[in-house]
Amino acid sequence: MTNYTVVIVAAGQGKRMNAGRNKQFLMIGEHPLIVHTLKAFTEDKKCREIILVTNEADEKDMEELIMRYHFRKVRVVYGGKERQDSVYQGLLAVSDPSCPVLIHDGARPFVKRKNVHELVEKIEESGAALLAVPVTDTVKQMKDGKLETLNRDYLWAAQTPQGFSYDMIRQAHEKARENGFYATDDAALAESFGHNVSIVHGNYDNIKITTPEDLQKASAYVKK
Numbered sequence: 490m491t492n493y494t495v496v497i498v499a500a501g502q503g504k505r506m507n508a509g510r511n512k513q514f515l516m517i518g519e520h521p522l523i524v525h526t527l528k529a530f531t532e533d534k535k536c537r538e539i540i541l542v543t544n545e546a547d548e549k550d551m552e553e554l555i556m557r558y559h560f561r562k563v564r565v566v567y568g569g570k571e572r573q574d575s576v577y578q579g580l581l582a583v584s585d586p587s588c589p590v591l592i593h594d595g596a597r598p599f600v601k602r603k604n605v606h607e608l609v610e611k612i613e614e615s616g617a618a619l620l621a622v623p624v625t626d627t628v629k630q631m632k633d634g635k636l637e638t639l640n641r642d643y644l645w646a647a648q649t650p651q652g653f654s655y656d657m658i659r660q661a662h663e664k665a666r667e668n669g670f671y672a673t674d675d676a677a678l679a680e681s682f683g684h685n686v687s688i689v690h691g692n693y694d695n696i697k698i699t700t701p702e703d704l705q706k707a708s709a710y711v712k713k
């Protein structure tokens with residue numbers, strides 16, 4: 490398996506967490522959220538470079554964490570208004586465009602190395618892939634007053650990391666910026682650019698910490 494780069498986006502506001510500060514610094518067990526996420530990659534020999542995208546206001550605290558935990562291979566850059574803008578800033582900072590690039594939410598601390606490696610192998614085969622899990626609820630679509638039940642056999646919940654060959658995802662981001670197109674994940678940009686994106690079956694533990702309830706679940710998970 491080849492080496493890879495990861496862009497970790499952590500420049501959000503954490504509004505739905507309502508903690509009065511960026512949720513990335515909230516404690517899960519003994520460590521801040523973002524430290525759990527960083528460790529998933531700093532401890533992986535296949536990960537060559539980590540671009541950590543942060544807010545200007547959080548830069549000092551992020552640098553302090555990086556020093557305290559002796560994290561190597563991490564470079565900090567500033568993000569943008571939307572998640573997609575932050576990813577783009579991260580992509581601009583990547584040193585080696587010949588490696589596949591993974592894009593990961595700082596807010597997903599429990600990604601498993603096995604899944605990351607399966608993802609990188611799939612990107613080597615097909616150029617673009619994401620971790621996702623089959624949806625377990627019945628999903629309804631309400632549009633123009635009409636309710637429809639979507640066929641669950643075809644539905645997957647998208648997670649991160651999502652990974653791509655560097656040139657392809659950078660071009661997809663640039664095209665989206667030209668057209669003012671915003672999507673909630675990076676795979677959607679590759680799809681809109683006409684690329685096939687493969688799914689790698691992820692893990693239900695790879696949750697995104699979005700609300701106070703997620704933080705409680707995460708704390709229970711690390712205790713276990």
Ligand SMILES: Nc1ccn([C@@H]2O[C@H](COP(=O)(O)OP(=O)(O)OP(=O)(O)O)[C@@H](O)[C@H]2O)c(=O)n1
Nearest residue numbers: 498499500501502503504505570571575595596
């Ligand atoms: N302008 C932004 C917005 C989001 N993110 C990052 O994208 C990930 C997924 O976003 P989300 O969970 O929505 O985080 P927040 O934007 O912080 O939360 P909220 O939407 O509740 O404000 C997070 O790691 C977040 O820090 C980012 O880097 N830059």
Ligand SMILES: C[C@](O)(CO)[C@H](O)COP(=O)(O)O
Nearest residue numbers: 572594647648649673674697
């Ligand atoms: C990219 C993502 O994690 C896929 O599930 C998700 O869309 C990002 O979260 P947001 O709340 O849409 O920023």
